[in-house]
Amino acid sequence: MKTIRTFFTLCLLALGMVAAAQQPAIIPVPSSVSWASGTYTLPSGQITIGCSSAQLHPAADYLAAMLARPTGCQVKVKNNGKGRIRLSMTGQGAAGGYRLRVDAQGVAITGNDYRGVINGIATLRQLFPDDIESRQAVDVRRWTLPYVNITDQPRFEWRGMELDCSRHFFSVDEVKELLDVLALYKIDKFHWHLTDDQGWRIEIKKYPLLTQRGGWRTFNNQDSVCMRRAVAEDNPDFNLPADKIRTNGQGQQEYGGFYTQAQVRDIVAYAKIRGIDVIPEIDMPGHSLAAIANYDGLSCFPQTGWGTVFTTPMCPGKDKMLQFCKDVWSEVFDLFPYEYVHIGGDEVDMKNWKQCPDCQKRMESHRLKTESQLQSWFNHEMERFFNQHGRTMIGWDEIIEGGLGATSTVMWWRTWAPNAMKQTTSHGNKFICTPNVPFYLDYDEGGKSLINLYAFNPQPDNLTTTEKALILGVQGNLWTEWVPSRNRMMYMAFPRMLAVAELGWGKPANAKFEDFNCRLIKHYTRLQKLGVTYRLPDLTGFHTTNVFTGDRGTVSVNCQDPQAVIRYTTDGTLPNEHSKRYTGPFEIDRNTDFIFRSFATDGRKDAFVKVSYRKETPSEAIEVADLSEGLSAEWHEYTGADCAGIEAAPVNGCYTVNGVMIPDSVKGNIGLIITGYIQVPEDGIYTFALLSDDGSTLKIDHQMVVDNDGEHSPREIIGQHAMKAGLHPIEVKFFDHNGGQLRLHVYNAQGKEVQVKYWGTPQL
Structure with missing residues (x-):
């Protein structure tokens, strides 16, 4: 009897597991979901959508177009609220919240407000099979939905994405495509970066040269x-x-290219229907060469261009410059109805301000002591202008320096300025989290990118309850210096924006990365149907440099996307569709260099990775007496673009560091050479993970173990080296010119992190 009861219990558990596996994967994860047995099938031929008020007609039409295309059905919208799909709105409860029910009577979506209904529609899309995203009619006889009851609301009001259209330009249709995908994942803010040094993208009728020449x-x-x-x-x-x-x-x-004002209005209206607010960014007083080059009197001096790092800014000492800024914003206000607008305010080179008579006169008349205070004076002047027009100003976190205005909202981007959050919220100002690590989507995606986004805490414990309430939310930023096309834009944004979406929406108690990752795998097909050229997951199972000490080593490669095809070469050429296909682990008995590349089911080539396998004899330890603790770090005033020339640059100072790191006082143009000895506890193959921004190299026993050189965003490269217990010479080179990072982790053969000891030069 007991055996029968146990068997019956196991069967029920198995059926439950199968049912869970068959349930649609929803991103972001809802607050509360109750699945029921049974399914509802849309009627063939004609589908009716009933909406309870005229305010919901845009949402109903949006849903109707979405359903008509793949189903091939005629979709009608009724005004009486009756239909197979029913949309209604309560006008109560948390903004953006909704309830969705699927049962024998059909689908009912009740939003707390208009955006809540749109959020419910986004969830409904994900309850349908992936083919609902197809751009043409699909031969599916039965469009079914599982019975379910969902109650849901967002954690944060700001769940955003920034797109830089200045460095590289994106057409109206390309922007709309992006908005369609963002709406599916309940992203409700589109931060539109429209001007910079490289291009002015928005028509300003009073200043036509901005787009005629600046575009x-x-x-x-x-x-x-x-x-x-x-x-x-x-x-x-x-x-x-x-x-x-x-x-x-x-x-x-x-x-x-540029957007006419009519095109801007079209995009803003398109976004509004999808529950997305559009925030324009017109960068000033820095990042403004596209304006300065076309209208005289906006800069301190006629000679403009690039300084050591940044461009010459506008001149806040000139009334003409102030009038220009206000004229531009007056036209921008007419195009963007949302409360928030973005002034930029980052990376201002104030060198010219120190020498400009107009700037110095302005400082004297307002009793300003520093150029940072002059920028704050400009910010406050614009802030008052914005407030007079019913707008709230957002600026990058540099606007804190010199004095923060009373109504300004701070957007935090500089990871190396961690006090920005506390400084802002303790001042009573609102705050948006988008630190460059991990929220900059133009940085190459790596194996830890998704989990670093997902695990980010927008409300750390050092904030009071009042201060936490001032955190509006989170945002992913896509700068486009190296993103020239629609496909590349989608590749860099997805799937990382899905992690941003869930971080901004879900309750922390529901946040489980493993669960998110499982749901994400199910969304790859949906993204393909949408035409999103997303980045395939990292190939795993190896390091950049892999070491084996026996006669043979094993090559093993994996990809989280089950549909991806992996191909490889060993002759230094890049894999193509005809290269050898990886089908499973295999052994090698000699040094071999591989290039692995994954291919999507549509034949699209993804990124490639170069991988070396090395047969090594463990390096002997050396004996050195009277060593001092810590490594020696030599700081060079270095402006180069790789590690090779650091030694030849002038020396600024020498330091002792307790590991591979940037000494606290080292800033600006950095060229570091860190030397000494690493002590490992036992014989074995050790794995070294070197993260840097910009370039770095790691040599142990005078052998290159990790080559992470060149100008790049934060990137971790992993290599291995076989060593015997004891001391081994170590050398790390590193360079950066603006807010760098440097870190080394060491792991043993079992993958456990080792707390190694570092030693410097012999004591005298």
């Missing part, structure tokens, strides 16, 4: 880098789209 450029270094990468990486997504290139009157090719 176009002869190819710059960002364009040329992209075109070189298209060839070097066998990736056409780095090519400049032909429809964004024209020939000017001198026969030169120019890159660019």
Whole structure:
């Protein structure tokens, strides 16, 4: 009897597991879900959507178009609230919240407000099979939905994505495509970066040259880098789209484009229907060469351009510059109805301000002691202007310096300025989290990118309850210096934006990365149906450098996307669709260099990775007496773009560090050479994970173990080295010019992190 009861229990558990596996994967995870047995099937031929008020007609029409295309059915919207799908609104409860019920009577979505209904529609889309995202009619006889009852609301009101359209330009249709995907995952803020040094993208009727000339450029270094990468990486997504290139009157090719005011209004209206607010960013007083180059009197001096790191800014000492800024914003206000607007305010090179008579006169008349206070004076002047027009100003976290205005909202981007959150909220100002690590989507995605986003805490414990309430939410930022095409834009944004979406929406108690990752796998097919050229998951199972000490080593490669095809070469050429396909682990008996590359089911080539396998004899330890604790770090005033030239640069200072790190007082142009000895506790193969921003190299026993050189965003490269217990010489080189990072983790053969000891030069 007991055996029968146990068997019956196991059967029920198995059925439950199967049922759970068959349940739709919803991202972001809802607050409360109750699944029931049974399914509802949409009627064939005609579908009715009933909405309870005229305010919901745009949402109903949006849903109708979404259903009509793949189902091939006629979809009618009724005003009496009756239909197979019913939309209604309570006007009560948390903003953006909704209830969704599927039962024998059909589908009912009740939103707390309009955006709540849109959020319910986003969840409904994910309850349907993936084919609901198809762009043409699909031969599916039965469009079924599982019975379910969902009660849901967002954690934060700000769940955003920024798109930089200045460095590289995206058409109206491309922006709308992005908005469609963002709406599916309940992203409700679109931060639109419209002006910068490289291009002015929004029509301002009072200043037509801003787009007539400022909207176009002869190819710059960002364009040329992209075109070189298209060839070097066998990736056409780095090519400049032909429809964004024209020939000017001198026969030169120019890159660019801009949005007319009518187009801007069209995009803003399109986003509004989908529950998305659009926030324009017009960068000032820095990042403004596209304006300065076309209108006289906006800068301190006629000579403008790039300084050591940043461009010459506008001149806050000139009344003409102030009037220009207000004129521009007056037209922008008419195009963007949302409360928030973004002034930029980051990376301002104030060198000219120190020498400008107008700036110094302004400082004297307002009793300002520093140029940072002059920028704050400008910010406050614009803030008052914004407030007079019913707008709230957002600025990057540099606007804190010199004095924060009473109504300004701070957008935190500098990870190396961690006090920005406390400084802002303790002042009573609102705050948006988008620190460059991990929220910059233009940084190459790595194996830890998703979990670092997912695990980010927007409300740390050092904030009071009042201060935590001032955290509006989170945002992913996509800067486009190296993102010239629609496909590359989608590749860099997804799937990382799905992690941002769930971080901003879900309750911390429901946040389980393993569960999110399982749901994410199920969304790859849906993204394909949407035409999203998402980044395939990392290939795993190896390091950049892999060591084996026996006669043979094993090559093992995995990909989380079960549909991905993995191909490889060993002759130094990049894998293509004809290269050898990886089908399972295999052994090698000699040093071998591989290039692995994953391919999507549509044949699209993803990134490739170079992997070395090395047969090593463990390096002997050395004996050195009278060592001092810590490594020696030598700081060079270095402006180069790789580690090779650091030694030749002037020395600024020498330090002792307790590990591989940047000494606290080392800033600006950094070239570090860190030397000494690493002590490992036992014989074995050790794994070294070197993270840096920008470049770095690691040598142990005078052998290159990790080569992470070159200019790049934060990137971790992992290599191995076989060593005997004891002391081994170590050398790390590193360079950076603006807010760098440097870190080394060491792991043993079992994958456990080892707390190694570091020693410097012998004591005298």
